[in-house]
Amino acid sequence: xxxxxxxxxxxxxxxxxxxxxxxxxxxxxxxxxxxxxxxxxxxxxxxxxxxxxxxxxxxxxxxxxxxxxxxxxxxxxxxxxxxxxxxxxxxxxxxxxxxxxxxxxxxxxxxxxxxxxxxxxxxxxxxxxxxxxxxxxxxxxxxxxxxxxxxxxxxxxxxxxxxxxxxxxxxxxxxxxxxxxxxxxxxxxxxxxxxxxxxxxxxxxxxxxxxxxxxxxxxxxxxxxx
Ligand SMILES: N[C@@H](CCC(=O)N[C@@H](CS)C(=O)NCC(=O)O)C(=O)O
Numbered sequence: 001x002x003x004x005x006x007x008x009x010x011x012x013x014x015x016x017x018x019x020x021x022x023x024x025x026x027x028x029x030x031x032x033x034x035x036x037x038x039x040x041x042x043x044x045x046x047x048x049x050x051x052x053x054x055x056x057x058x059x060x061x062x063x064x065x066x067x068x069x070x071x072x073x074x075x076x077x078x079x080x081x082x083x084x085x086x087x088x089x090x091x092x093x094x095x096x097x098x099x100x101x102x103x104x105x106x107x108x109x110x111x112x113x114x115x116x117x118x119x120x121x122x123x124x125x126x127x128x129x130x131x132x133x134x135x136x137x138x139x140x141x142x143x144x145x146x147x148x149x150x151x152x153x154x155x156x157x158x159x160x161x162x163x164x165x166x167x168x169x170x171x172x173x174x175x176x177x178x179x180x181x182x183x184x185x186x187x188x189x190x191x192x193x194x195x196x197x198x199x200x201x202x203x204x205x206x207x208x209x210x211x212x213x214x215x216x217x218x219x220x221x222x223x224x225x226x
Contacts, residue, residue: 026078
């Protein structure tokens with residue numbers, strides 16, 4: 001029996017999407033199991049120490065199952081074990097830089113969640129500016145494109161693509177003006193949106209589901225924008 005990969009997921013989770021994009025880029029078959037995070041099943045809580053998705057369950061030739069958590073660790077495991085396109089630079093120093101930017105992507109996501117749940121206009125504006133400032137640093141790090149490291153798609157692209165996709169829906173609700181002064185980030189975002197591995201990482205119902213989720217959880221934020 002060949003090794004089997006099962007990705008425990010949630011339909012809207014951008015951390016899940018980076019792992020899906022890495023698997024898609026490599027052309028690796030995997031099973032995706034979406035769960036309800038509002039009502040986490042016991043079997044999931046046994047696998048995920050923090051109760052978070054994604055979890056990658058690796059079933060070995062002998063039937064033994066190992067559950068990996070943390071999306072960046074999952075991406076690294078996929079890169080190390082699966083054939084197909086290389087998603088990390090060969091050079092150790094460049095690879096370390098890429099890993100740092102992957103962590104940066106996780107930090108930005110953390111700040112975005114904070115933005116959503118802010119009810120106070122002054123706090124909202126300072127958080128919005130903090131996210132914009134983070135993307136100004138990304139602008140400085142970007143080269144000529146089309147991808148983070150130039151011609152080759154990498155795990156940094158896999159991390160940022162879902163963040164940009166999240167903004168696609170966010171932008172319809174409220175003008176955050178995060179990318180007004182970052183033309184290279186805008187071009188990168190447009191390039192990633194066209195990538196088949198990115199387009200197929202979410203279901204066709206993703207924009208509607210995320211839109212509904214944001215409206216449900218951010219009534220106060222929408223009032224701030226009015
Ligand atoms: N650091 C984790 C973050 C994953 C994460 O926050 N996942 C969210 C969904 S997008 C989650 O599972 N939340 C459920 C909870 O915290 O109860 C990773 O990179 O995998």
